Amino acid sequence: MVDFILWVLQNIVMAPYNLVAAIFTPGSWLNWSDPASVMRFIYYGASVEFFFVVFTTFLILTVLGLAWKRSILWGCVRGLEGMANGIGRFAAWAGLLMVIQQVMIVFLQRIFRVASIELGPFGTAFAKDLSWWAEELKFYNAMVVALCVTYTFVQGGHVRVDLFYSKVKYGTKRLIDMFGCMFFMLPAITITYLYAWFFMWRHLMTPAVTATSDLDRMIMQSRIFRWNVETIGFSPNGFDAYFLFKILIVAFCVLTFVHAMAFFWRSLLEYIEGEESDGKYLDRDGFASEAEEIEHAIHSGST
Template identity: 60%
Template sequence: MLDAILWFFQNIGLAFYNFGYAITHPQLWLNWSDKEALMRFVYYGGSVEFFYVVLTAFLVLTAFGIWKNQFMWGCVRVLEGFANAVGRFFAWAGLLMVIQQIIIVFIQRIFARPDIVLGFGIPLELDISWWSEELKFYNALVVALCCTYTFVQGGHVRVDLIYSAVKFRTKKVIDMVGCLIFMMPMAVLTWMYGWYFLWRHLIVPKPSASDTLERLLLKSRAVRWNVETIGFSPNGFNGYFLFKILLVAFAAMVFIHAIAFFYRSYLEWKEGPESENKYLDKDSLGEGEEAYEGTH
């Protein structure tokens, strides 16, 4: 037990050194023309070192925010603003999905064409099945990148057994505990799975979560790009590696918003009911439509 505690605080201390070394030596992990730098990036993206850098940053920001509450409110506004901006932008993918589906139906049923051609000069000509399967990507954009936006807007379904019956500050304690034991661990586990799942479909030899840095550096001698371009059908959508990128982006955004929601819950717990939804940027359907807000 003592060794585990010592190891934890040792990693917290090393996080400052690791972060400083990384930002002062970017060529060691961002210069992807160097195969060893690419493998360092792959390793550190899912490493214990990276986890403790993120954890230490969270602890430092939290400690400073507890001392200066206005700083913590600033963090909440920035992080929620990020979730809103990303979600509002990528929500338009839902409209694109509908329009493209209508075009596909017209092309297939009315014009009886097996493909869709776009552009002038050198046109983009793809089979109708490619465009049909691409609709999944639009749906993935909405699910992965609008998740935290929906959370900010209060659009997620809540299974409420005791939450509504408890006092205001008890609710905020429940929210804080939920962030720490559900949202953050889930995001970390999804990231750890998604990170190596992504890179196994981008490069060969395929990296593994169990590989040490030394082993990955040895593999770098033979590393080459091998981006997945195989579809479910011969002429179908061939950009499925993009779904792996979205999985990693989803995990990162959930973790970031878990921090924002933890901070908001703490500040509302401390300041009382009058601070509920303070600085919250919620969409509005217009005057007279208040009863429907938060359900769209």
Template identity: 65%
Template sequence: MDGSGSAGVLGALGGGVLWFFKNLALAFYNFGYAIAHPGLWLDWSNPQAIMRVVYYGASTEFFFVVLAAFVVLTGLGLWRRSIMWGSVRLLEGFANTIGRFFAWAGLLMVLQQIMIVFLQRIFRVSEISLGPLGYAFSKDLSWWSEELKLYNAMIVCLCISYTFVQSGHVRVDLVYAHVSHRTKRLIDMFGALFFMMPMAVLVWLYSWYFLWRHLITPKPSASESLDRLLMKAQALRWNVETIGFSPNGFNGYFLFKVLLVAFAGLVFLQAIAVFYRALLEYLEGEESAGRFLDRDSLGPGEDAREATH
């Protein structure tokens, strides 16, 4: 009985390993097929194309395409370190650009809150109207007040990787600060592969269908097959969520679902950047620490203040 049980476990492990490498090999075919047949998923005038995007956006096939791209890029980067350094600069530059742009939402949030307080408490205005390019946009003050939550969500979701690049996250260094350079890089690589990436994948899987269930009807489900979703496409229509928490309140809550998907994507890309930078700094030694790192600075005074901490 013990022998048969061990054989069953080994068989299951072997089947799992075979399944993994089979899907990894098929990823190249799936990617090539998608590129060669863009109308199957880019022609959104066809409801079936939308359903294919819904299905494959959180599918095993898409996961292995991303994994295959990561493996190929890592192999090229180990062959030519300039490729890996270029990937680091590209990913960190992308994070900085997105973060620096959407960080202005913080200022906009403060200014809008001040305006709401003055108009409501002093001038007793009940609504705010904007007319850019001759288009009138009028909403109740409660709508503008609730919309402030969107600015906060934009800062959290779209500035997360930027904050990581800038080393702005709160950290408690009980071990990390006291170990050697190479040990720090090993910790960074382990954290990127086994914490950041899996967390980003899980958030993506849950948020992807959470988003689409509030955009289209019939509502798709993660448990449904592609054939089932293609059948549902016959009755597909857009049904964007516009329900607010109050009668005149903010009604664009589907945007929060979009931001959640963007959050997962940015964290995954930043995990790749963290892994590549840590690997390069591990291979090239301590003199490469912080190479090409683009961090914001307020000038020489800032460096002087940091040196005193």
């Protein structure tokens, strides 16, 4: 246990140095014309060093917000929640696009017997079989799921398995929220990101890399590095850009991780400031009627 604590403290102390070293030596990991740089980028993207840079930044902001100005933490909360709302509200339009495209496919295939759809924006032809457009609908659905997850959380639309949460006092609720962020939400999404990151890269390049690969081994593998973007569909003329789904998984993990920090800060500030800060600066969408507002509040556990 002592060794683990010392290891954590050592990595926290080294985090500022690692951050400065990465900022002032971008050529070692951003020069993607060099395979070794790509391998360093892949390794450090899910490394212990990167995790502790993020974790140390989180600790510093928390300490500054509590010891100096709470407005620092409120600013972080508003910024991260604003980002979640902005991305979610934009990605939600994929749902409408999915419906329109599905209706168009049905009409073209069943009524007009059209076999393909061709688009020509800016003079460039893009022609694909109807089965390609039909399978692409899954990508729109994945966009809504992956990119709207934190937006749904901010809006209070997530499913809450409530055994005793609604019955406890205000301060106890905030303590439960903080505990859930630190011991459930952050660890779970960190592990998911760790494997999603390397899963994504295995479908973008060769040789295959794993979460257990060390940097020296990956640098050696860079000698046989080549881009190998996945373009295999489930059917001969079907959607052939399934690597985009892997990128969405990573985006989902990143959005959830940063929002877990925002939710922890919000819960902490609301616990300190009391009930008068409940929902402070919270940007939630309105409803057409008061009945919908009440129903939403009941299902979200906010009342």
